[in-house]
Amino acid sequence: MLEDKPVQAPHTVRPLRLAIIVGALGVVFGDIGTSPIYTLQTVFNPADPHPVPLTEANLYGVVSLIFWSVMVIVTLTYVVLVMRADNHGEGGIMALITLLRRGAATRGHRTSIMLGFLGLFGAALFFGDSMITPAISVLSAVEGLKTLEPDLADWVVPITAVIIVALFCVQRQGTAVVGRFFGPVMILWFLAIGACGVGGIASNPGILAALSPTHAISFMAGHFHIAFFALAAIVLAVTGAEALYADMGHFGRRAIVVGWLGLVLPACTLSYFGQGALLLLDENTHTAPFFLLAPQWARLPLVLLATAATVIASQAVITGAFSVVSQAVQLGYLPRLRITHTSARAIGQIYVPWINWVLMVAVLTLVFAFETSAALAYAFGMAVSGTITITTLLFLYYARQQWKWPLWLLLSGGGLLLTVDLMFLAANLTKLVHGAWLPLVIAIFMFTVMTTWQRGRHLVTDARREIEGPLRPFIAELATRRPALTRVPGTAIFLNRHDDTTPLAMRANVEHNHVLHEHVIIVSVETLPVPRLSDEERIAVDALGYRDDGIVHVLVHAGYMERPDVPAALHMLPAEITEGGIDLDRASFFLSHLELVPGDNTDMVGWRKRLFVATSLLTADAAGYFNLPQDRTILVGSRMEV
Template identity: 65%
Template sequence: MTNRQHSPGPDDASAPGPVTTHGAGRDAARLAVVVGALGVVFGDLGTSPLYTLQTVFNPNDPHPVPVSTQNVYGVLSLVFWSVTIIVSVTYVLLAMRADNDGEGGIMALITLLRRMNGQQGRRAAAVLTGLGIFGAALFFGDSMITPAISVLSAVEGIKVVQPSLESAVVPITAVIIVLLFLVQRRGTAAVGRLFGPVMIVWFTAIGACGVSGIADHPGILKALSPTYALGFLFGHFGTAFFSLASVVLAVTGAEALYADMGHFGRRSITRAWVFVVFPALVLSYFGQGALILNDHHNVSSPFFLLVPGWGRLPMVLLAAAATVIASQAVITGAYSVASQAAQLGYLPRLRIAHTSESTIGQIYVPWINWLLMVSVLTLIFAFRSSASLAFAYGMAVTATITITTLLYFYVARARWGTPVWLVVGGATVLLAFDLLFVGANLTKLVHGAWLPLLIGLTAFAIMTTWQRGRHIVTAERARREGSLREFVDELRNDRPSVLHVPGTAVFLNRDKRTTPLAMRANVEHNHVRHEQIVILSIETEPVPRVPVEERIVIDDLGYSDDGIIHVTGRFGYMETPDVPGTLALLDPARTEGPLQLDQASYFLSTIELRRGKAPTMTPWRTRLFIATSYITADAAEHFGLPRDRTVIMGAHIEV
């Protein structure tokens, strides 16, 4: 009998070739996503070693922490366990499980809470939604402070390299910030490909420097034990409590892990955190701690002094690149939060430019961009150093973390049915930990912590006022528009008096139950109507994106031969409506006649707001609502309508 060599087939599990190739390709894809996550997600968190320990032991702090062996061990232990509990437990282990169709962040939690309307606990959900909106408002403060403190702390490294250049720190920082915001309109697709590799170099460098510091004082690793953190807290509570206001800087950027989950996925972010970022951060912090123990004067700039003399200038440049990446992450995050808030009705419609044909999430919001640039420059020239700005930074971070923790545990109980004992126990432990940080940062209120609270309260007032005013205007508009069904009936009965003109008219309307004001005006004043009429309502669903096959719904208006149809276009809160593209999806068999969409006329109804005598809102909120309305983006541009075929008809409403 002749032995024949077995040739593996395509379904043979033992075939090494195909399996290896497939596995290698899959591993390469996973690695690429992890590298991408390193570049986008961990910029802010990864640059925290630049200023955290320097701020903790800053002698100019209102409540300074004396430099001593016991205090250094205690602070390092607090830093390690704060990062472990807040980042690893609160965000990576818990919060990232609360996603809204894959999307994360505090806006995703708000959307989950909004879905609870009509369910048990509706009032509590409404209160927590308001709290979540305040958390989102605080993020705008974070988006202003992060670029300022990050780039400042990196550029301050030149003082270590060349002390005579200290006066150039603020101007150089301002130039970098201006350039950063000027290039936003071009999008981050091209630059984004460099983010991951740069951050890999960054984490490798800070980890290596940390190892060199630890090698000189290996005993510093004993601070990994929680006994040092607990001993510091309970043995020197006054000093330890005040130090928490600066220790929290080690977890700045934790919200980005959750907010960017939709772009990279929970697993990729978790892998990047566990295997790259967390170890590098721990090594850097402990290396700096060892350096401070060797010479207490090193507390002035432990991060850069940990670097060998020959490598300090390259490290300054690398730090500048890393902080630009960190700034880019929160800037694009602000675009995303503003866009989602507008879609959910908490902000007016904003002009949004998509900067990538292949990536949906890459957007540019001009109004937000210039507001952030002016705000960041103001902070840089007002505070002039990262140490001064650090007093303001922690407040926004701790408040956002606390709100996220609270919302998560409510969702865990109300939506998932997590046992009460587990929810209460987990929430008690984590919220107690979070509230310690909040309390510590409140002690810095007069030293700068008021700033993020002021920004947050201002943004919160704008968002809630817009939501309230929008509700009032919508109700009055619906009253004026009247029932769509009744209007269609009247139009059918008064057919002889209304002239039919050839062509297709598309009327955009907020409510599918009411008549578009432009359509009513066209019939009542001009006594004309088009042969084919499409009334289009745009609905924003509480999901990030709606599948194309579920995009449109055709509603029955009672007649199949009058040439009038109503279409509902469904979009997710992360999508920008495209009206012509949506109408192109219509099935001609269901449109009561052929639609000439390439020649269709589009009609918009715009509302001019005026102050009225009726007490719909307090006077200051009325003025704020009207003022905010002026930044509303052009409707034709927002919906992608052709300018030469768009007719705008106006009306005014008093608020």
């Protein structure tokens, strides 16, 4: 049995197998691997509010900037540095928030708490990314039809909408079946874009001179008034960098590093340089250099392959949104939503119905409102640059506090990385009126919802503690009560939010019915700041001071990547610990339900109270969430003002 104390999950190094690398190629790199479709055409889009003239010098500078931006942000910042900051193998901005929260708890640093809120805003930006990525990715792929037949332009939006609806409708089935095909498709994709890039480079090998950072530096220094605005589109080349970090828990750091350095980075680099070579030969190809790089006979297959790749990229970011929501629920930033596990083998494969349909409506709205990938590019760039900047800032603080990086290294090396990120962020801020406002509005809304829920939940918790009263004195009162309380045959299991207060349902049963079951188990579920736990770390039992009254308290631990299963945890209890044998197959489960209504409490302003109460309506059925048997679960309700 586990004592009631903080738990450290085991951090094992998984063996590196080819299947893991292939899986990572199919899931992790979909977003960044499809960036070559739209990055260069967005940079040289003549309809841009700050257009970049398509000259030889500018082209060399842009291609060089793309290459070195990918090297600095993706390879250096994420692959080499940020991915080392893991929470027991799990990555992503929510993992960084957890690490910072843990640091704040141990050191009490106000800075850690403030950066935790900044990280929460970064997670909120990811929701905007989850809406924009499917829209811009699928649109950009379907737009390839225009290179085959210009008259098909009117069909781009309807075809995109059909693909997106189909994509979200199959989410409930999970990715267990189709996921095995993602890797081979993406391998074919990277080989194809690499081959097209080689063909373009062969036609004009001089483009390889852009590998030198001098072209990027000269472009920024000599044409800053052009290069600065170009950064708003160049950042599209690093979209999906956060996915490398976020999906680290599924595939491990080594598989992602091998996949990135061994295939994805070379293929994307070849594609960018091939497109650059094509533009040097024919500047009229700026409308779709990615597709026009392929020979005429290969364009239709490339469009179909691009569509498949962008669907995979969209699938990855949708799955990422489900994962972020699940973690936010466990960490107390969102209400308990209905979450369905779509695979008995893969823990991380989940489906969140409410989020799925909200995302679908949002993505379709973006498709019909913006109509082209170019129009969505600035919104996408803001979401990406904002998330990357916040991640870098959080990482640098973590490296200083936990790894004790020397101040000179932090200011020089870390300052340089942060300066690069801030340049991209500043460039995208110039596009606010052209669409960059969209992810900020989404992020502000989600941040407000999450912080309001966290604050309201804290207030309700404090109020509930007062109503419930302390547990041990209540148990002591039962032991000395005269006349003794009537005990009826059977087992009652009371779920309670806290491990030191009396369940409302239990108190009501005693005070109103004057009876109690022969065996009583009070269960509290605690989510720990680790991804997953072993069975040995799952439960802790407390006799509450009396070993012969048939009443025990069981604390069930769960990792923030897990869904609590109360019956499964209770089946692990031996009879000698529960003060007698219990029949879980016939036990009754009691839940305490609070109906929240706005009140006169001055701890929250009126609009936040209404938002908190409205958000609480999304709370999933507790019986289903904790996997309780519906036919043996009794709900005892009461009303509380907030």
